[in-house]
Amino acid sequence: MSSDLPHNLPLQNVLSLLREFDYFEVPGSDRPGGDRYIHLRHSDDRTVITIPNRARAHRAVLRSALIQGGILEKEFTERLKGAISVSGKESIIAHVDILGFKSLLDEAKESESRFDELLNHYHKALRSAFSRIKSVTEMRHKYDWKRISHVRVYTDNLLFVSELGWQTGGESEFGRTIDEIAMYQLELAIEGFFTRGGAVIERAYCDEVTVFSPALMDAAGIEKRALFPRIILENSAREKLRRYLEWYNNPAFCHFSDMVVIDPDGTWFINYLYVLRWFSDDVMDWTEYCEEEIPACGPYHPEALCQLHQHRDHIKKRLAEFKDNPAIFRKYLWLACYHNWFCSTYFSEDGDVRIPDVGTELMFTGCLVAKSRINHNDR
Amino acid sequence: MSLNDEKDTNHLSDLDTVDLLFGDLIRVSKDGECFVAVDHLTHIAEVGSTEAEAVNNLKQAIREHINVVKNTLEQMRDFDRAFREDAGDS
Numbered sequence: 001m002s003s004d005l006p007h008n009l010p011l012q013n014v015l016s017l018l019r020e021f022d023y024f025e026v027p028g029s030d031r032p033g034g035d036r037y038i039h040l041r042h043s044d045d046r047t048v049i050t051i052p053n054r055a056r057a058h059r060a061v062l063r064s065a066l067i068q069g070g071i072l073e074k075e076f077t078e079r080l081k082g083a084i085s086v087s088g089k090e091s092i093i094a095h096v097d098i099l100g101f102k103s104l105l106d107e108a109k110e111s112e113s114r115f116d117e118l119l120n121h122y123h124k125a126l127r128s129a130f131s132r133i134k135s136v137t138e139m140r141h142k143y144d145w146k147r148i149s150h151v152r153v154y155t156d157n158l159l160f161v162s163e164l165g166w167q168t169g170g171e172s173e174f175g176r177t178i179d180e181i182a183m184y185q186l187e188l189a190i191e192g193f194f195t196r197g198g199a200v201i202e203r204a205y206c207d208e209v210t211v212f213s214p215a216l217m218d219a220a221g222i223e224k225r226a227l228f229p230r231i232i233l234e235n236s237a238r239e240k241l242r243r244y245l246e247w248y249n250n251p252a253f254c255h256f257s258d259m260v261v262i263d264p265d266g267t268w269f270i271n272y273l274y275v276l277r278w279f280s281d282d283v284m285d286w287t288e289y290c291e292e293e294i295p296a297c298g299p300y301h302p303e304a305l306c307q308l309h310q311h312r313d314h315i316k317k318r319l320a321e322f323k324d325n326p327a328i329f330r331k332y333l334w335l336a337c338y339h340n341w342f343c344s345t346y347f348s349e350d351g352d353v354r355i356p357d358v359g360t361e362l363m364f365t366g367c368l369v370a371k372s373r374i375n376h377n378d379r
Numbered sequence: 380m381s382l383n384d385e386k387d388t389n390h391l392s393d394l395d396t397v398d399l400l401f402g403d404l405i406r407v408s409k410d411g412e413c414f415v416a417v418d419h420l421t422h423i424a425e426v427g428s429t430e431a432e433a434v435n436n437l438k439q440a441i442r443e444h445i446n447v448v449k450n451t452l453e454q455m456r457d458f459d460r461a462f463r464e465d466a467g468d469s
Contacts, residue, residue, distance in 0.1 A: 026447055026451075036439070036443070037439075037440055037443045037444070039443070039444065039447040041447075041451060046448070046451045046452065046455060048444060048447050048448050048451060050421075050423050050440055050441075050443060050444035050447065052425060052426070052436070052440065058410070058413070058415065058424075058426050059410075060410060060415040060417065060424045060426065061424050061425070061426065063424070064417060064422050064423055064424030067422040068421065068422050068423065
């Protein structure tokens with residue numbers, strides 16, 4: 001069984017941590033068997049934890065103590081970080097920021113009413129995106145208590161840090177983090193805030209108060225390399241994903257095949273709009289399963305279509321707004337191409353979702369399609 | 380069986396009874412140099428340098444655990460009785 005618990009933890013550390021969970025040692029006079037075992041009783045009820053009285057607690061003994069006491073391994077591990085020396089672990093780290101945030105702040109300086117208007121719009125979008133991420137990660141962690149991913153927000157910067165587990169080379173944590181980033185990106189995009197950034201694989205340490213990783217030193221560089229409003233996979237993350245792709249042959253069984261796509265310029269990035277197709281399919285399947293009436297929007301769920309329309313309208317507005325500023329215009333032009341490619345690939349039966357008159361087309365490819373080419377190049 | 384019920388725990392104090400009741404619930408695995416025995420009812424774990432030693436240590440631990448649970452229940456019952464008597468007196 002996989003575990004983040006230390007192999008041999010000094011007994012004194014175990015006892016002091018269990019005290020933090022309100023477990024206190026049963027006095028000697030109440031213990032019939034002498035000092036061979038230590039018994040701890042919860043302060044509020046009669047739950048008793050029994051562990052051998054040895055200088056160090058074996059990992060299995062520690063795990064048994066947590067199960068006896070109904071203590072989540074995740075919570076214990078977090079407390080442990082404050083009690084013993086910590087070490088970094090291979091993690092996926094993503095740094096994301098909002099495109100044009102500086103100009104938004106400049107605009108906010110103009111008047112008090114404009115300041116509040118922009119603040120409220122941004123606040124609403126950020127809260128909604130962040131609470132969705134938080135609820136999804138919390139729900140996932142509830143059922144996978146060993147792993148914790150940390151999310152930090154500062155002005156327009158968002159940092160995801162998720163330790164990779166040893167099982168399947170950390171594939172599940174990698175995939176989850178990609179999903180979480182995509183959801184965050186989508187939530188902000190449908191409110192008109194487009195994001196860019198990058199994901200790397202790097203040794204990192206993170207807890208409630210500390211984020212420590214060399215990757216943070218290059219956060220600004222990562223954003224610049226993204227170039228367009230997209231979250232790219234830097235070399236280390238791409239190499240990791242390539243290793244996972246080796247295990248798949250059928251795109252139907254490979255979640256990454258749709259979640260990460262390749263730009264014609266060779267950049268791998270997160271296909272955040274795919275969350276809409278994923279959502280639409282899930283809800284439509286569930287509706288059909290429950291034999292409920294399927295909404296009249298063709299094969300797609302109306303809410304997914306509505307959000308895709310919102311995404312389209314924001315891009316159209318930005319294209320018109322920046323038509324005289326080529327540096328910014330090309331960023332939204334790329335976004336328009338991505339939007340149109342996505343609609344043609346995943347929402348092809350709805351004729352109204354595309355942005356007309358873009359004047360150019362980009363053909364992106366799912367990352368699994370590139371597998372054979374990549375393998376060939378490797379050899 | 381519930382370990383929180385005093386009637387159920389009264390007859391569990393000796394090693395033979397522990398052996399009889401818990402024998403089937405103990406799983407042993409090897410972890411590096413040592414053996415780990417875990418009881419899947421109480422979730423208590425013990426280690427030993429051999430499989431037999433790990434199991435024997437675990438049975439001893441279960442026995443002590445049951446005795447402590449029993450003492451705890453007795454104390455709570457005594458406390459409850461004293462509390463009721465006090466409340467009745469007043």
